[in-house]
Amino acid sequence: MIKLSFTLNKNRLELMVSEMKPLSQILYEDLQIDTQERNCNGKVCGNCLVLFDKEPTLGCLIPAFKLQNKTVTTFDSFMQTAHYRNIRRIYTQLNIEPCPNCYAAKTLIFESILLKSKTKASQTSTLDDFSKNFVNKGKNIFDKPEILAETIEREFLISPCPCMNSQELFEIAIKAQEDRIKRRVL
Amino acid sequence: MFYSNKKLISPTTINELHAIMKSRTNGIFFAGGTYIMNQQNYLKEEDTIIDLSNIKELDEITRNIQFVDVGCMVTANKLLDIGKLAFTDLLLDTLHNTATHIIRNQITIGGALCTPDIRYSLPGTLSIMNTVVELLDLSQDKLVSKFIPIDKLYNTKGELQIEKGVLLKKIRISLDNYDFEKFFCIGDPIRKPESTLIISFRANIDQTILNKVNMCVTFPTCGMYISNEIAQELIGAQLPLTISRTIIISEKITNDIKKEITGISALQIERCKRLIQSILFEIEPNQESIEISEGLF
Ligand SMILES: Cc1cc2nc3c(=O)[nH]c(=O)nc-3n(C[C@H](O)[C@H](O)[C@H](O)COP(=O)(O)OP(=O)(O)OC[C@H]3O[C@@H](n4cnc5c(N)ncnc54)[C@H](O)[C@@H]3O)c2cc1C
Ligand code: FES
Numbered sequence: 001m002i003k004l005s006f007t008l009n010k011n012r013l014e015l016m017v018s019e020m021k022p023l024s025q026i027l028y029e030d031l032q033i034d035t036q037e038r039n040c041n042g043k044v045c046g047n048c049l050v051l052f053d054k055e056p057t058l059g060c061l062i063p064a065f066k067l068q069n070k071t072v073t074t075f076d077s078f079m080q081t082a083h084y085r086n087i088r089r090i091y092t093q094l095n096i097e098p099c100p101n102c103y104a105a106k107t108l109i110f111e112s113i114l115l116k117s118k119t120k121a122s123q124t125s126t127l128d129d130f131s132k133n134f135v136n137k138g139k140n141i142f143d144k145p146e147i148l149a150e151t152i153e154r155e156f157l158i159s160p161c162p163c164m165n166s167q168e169l170f171e172i173a174i175k176a177q178e179d180r181i182k183r184r185v186l
Numbered sequence: 187m188f189y190s191n192k193k194l195i196s197p198t199t200i201n202e203l204h205a206i207m208k209s210r211t212n213g214i215f216f217a218g219g220t221y222i223m224n225q226q227n228y229l230k231e232e233d234t235i236i237d238l239s240n241i242k243e244l245d246e247i248t249r250n251i252q253f254v255d256v257g258c259m260v261t262a263n264k265l266l267d268i269g270k271l272a273f274t275d276l277l278l279d280t281l282h283n284t285a286t287h288i289i290r291n292q293i294t295i296g297g298a299l300c301t302p303d304i305r306y307s308l309p310g311t312l313s314i315m316n317t318v319v320e321l322l323d324l325s326q327d328k329l330v331s332k333f334i335p336i337d338k339l340y341n342t343k344g345e346l347q348i349e350k351g352v353l354l355k356k357i358r359i360s361l362d363n364y365d366f367e368k369f370f371c372i373g374d375p376i377r378k379p380e381s382t383l384i385i386s387f388r389a390n391i392d393q394t395i396l397n398k399v400n401m402c403v404t405f406p407t408c409g410m411y412i413s414n415e416i417a418q419e420l421i422g423a424q425l426p427l428t429i430s431r432t433i434i435i436s437e438k439i440t441n442d443i444k445k446e447i448t449g450i451s452a453l454q455i456e457r458c459k460r461l462i463q464s465i466l467f468e469i470e471p472n473q474e475s476i477e478i479s480e481g482l483f
Contacts, residue, residue, distance in 0.1 A: 019193075057288065058288065063216075063219060157286055158376070
């Protein structure tokens, strides 16, 4: 057993659990959070997604010992943030949204895509150090944070519920990105 | 349950890791955990989890003009981000094709190469890029390190051939440039790995002549095929290849695959044949080298 200390939805917690118990099961069995999937046994349903140190992560792939001093945000808590309100606004504007079965999973995947496009835009300076010894092949992908249709399709492979088509997923991602830039949701 | 009490050790240096592993035959390396956490019966009661994430040395990337050394704990996303200005499209396409961004944040290079029973795209692509791996035998009193070509890690069934207690410390990716590269992944590797087919291909072209060919075909649950003989046969071929030549070569390769690897479906074989034909048919004379040589006279 391991004595864990971590932050869940802004509350500091201490807990004794088995080292390898998955986060998704800790949330359900030890913390009585029953809004998320516990374990789909490798079916990759995506319904256990949480923010783990701000990064969208599958809770069933995180063992307890990795939680030490980390921050976990479940979807219920994510719903209180400006990032969620941005995505929600676009669902309303376009009158398209994921079905209740995968609403949390798909919304957190949008969050992952939007976070990734933001970091890409701000990465140039840190990468220069590494790249200075290489021939620049003219591939400066950091000029603008691009969201590509094929990327969107791939990212949603971990939420296989067919309630939305690729065109809809793409449209939401693009519009949410524009909205974040316009409203300076950082 | 598979997660019932397990002993966990988190060394912070290779020496510490060595001291732990020397006295223990049941240590299981834990890298990103995306494979281990998905397996119901993988961990045994007596296993000790050896968490590699606190050993800084294993998370380093270093480079010179000829190669890049990548520590086993570097994640697929980190390699993709840093590699964008260093690697050619073959490796970048392969990394992009690996799972999704969310999972790539967790998948490590060591873990991707050391899953016991399933092979995805990375081993095949790295094999044809002349990558070598550094293995550390931690079970001996003295720390023994050796470099071997990456394809020697597996048998033709794609099964991992390294002993328990041997750590894949880093990989060394050579930075040679090739004129023609292709990467294909057909099927759904996440949900249907048994029907997926992956081809990594690269060739060098000297004006209108093929002078180097490397190809690996991966069937995730059945094995990997690297054809040195057929690649050898293609050297010196005049470009563009004729349709009949591409058909003959693709049939030779698929017949060879059927002989060497068992369990592949007829559909995978047919797709493989057609993909190889289309790749070979696409290789064109190297206009740049023709222009350079014309300029010389
Ligand atoms: C939903 C999903 C989809 C995926 N899709 C793909 C895909 O499309 N393509 C792809 O390539 N991969 C894919 N993967 C990842 C792949 O299946 C493995 O899970 C992953 O490569 C393992 O890496 P890891 O770092 O998580 O390793 P771990 O799970 O920590 O370890 C895997 C194995 O390697 C051993 N090991 C780890 N590091 C070392 C080392 N340095 N030396 C010796 N042994 C070591 C461990 O003991 C264990 O046996 C997917 C995974 C998931 C969960
Ligand atoms: S419970 Fe984690 S992917 Fe389904």
